[in-house]
Amino acid sequence: MAGEILDNQGRGEASWQWPSIHPEGRKFGVAAAGIALVTIFLFDLELIGWPLLALAGGIFAFFRDPERVVPQDDNAIVAPADGLVTQIATVEPPAELVGDDGTGQVGLPAGSVTRISIFMSVFDVHINRTPIGGLVKRLVYMPGKFMSADLDKASEENERQHILIERTDGMLIGFTQIAGLVARRIIPFVKPGDIVATGQRVGLIRFGSRVDVYLPAGTASKVLLGQKAIAGETVLAELGQQTLIEGVAQ
The missing domain is CATH 1.20.5 (Single alpha-helices involved in coiled-coils or other helix-helix interfaces)
Known part of the structure; x- marks a missing residue:
């Protein structure tokens, strides 16, 4: 297929x-x-x-x-990981993705954005995919701890890898692969300068982990807290849309 x-x-x-x-x-x-x-x-x-x-x-x-059917919509930001949406929060993006990286390359603008966190259990597929297509601008590996990936501070203290993608129109999307209690290695499939398509495989994390996605300003989540996301298929957000969506657990 x-x-x-x-x-x-x-x-x-x-x-x-x-x-x-x-x-x-x-x-x-x-x-x-x-x-x-x-x-x-x-x-x-x-x-x-x-x-x-x-x-x-x-x-x-x-x-x-597994193969995935990736939505071909220029405004769609798709899930980079299979798993449970455990956090939707307003945060400052990681310093590694913000501003100039020392080479003159511009990163994400400073300021609060919406972060969607997807927790992968050992039963989920652990191949990660890019939420948008474009140019890989940054790939920043950070060594760290191996505390439970569903903790909020895991975003700053665990072993992690930041990836920044730039679309052809200049829009930047950052996301972070975070190791968990069992995970001990994050493996990239891409490098800075590579061109990737939306939903393309970009790496994996061994044995339990989490992926954070930082939405552009003015864009809200289309998934709900507690929802199951499918990498490359679930639309996390649509650029520029901020509609409130409510759900009922049943």
């Missing part, structure tokens, strides 16, 4: 398929499966081998990389 155009009036074809496994995870899954099979069939230690085999299956599931 990759590259196929589908629309909201029935054009295209869609069917369920097994998601692929990202190469970053194959080595871990194969290693765990190999150890499990050796343990079971060579050493006859089934009490250890079968749990290891189950662990291999869990690793493959964690690194699954």
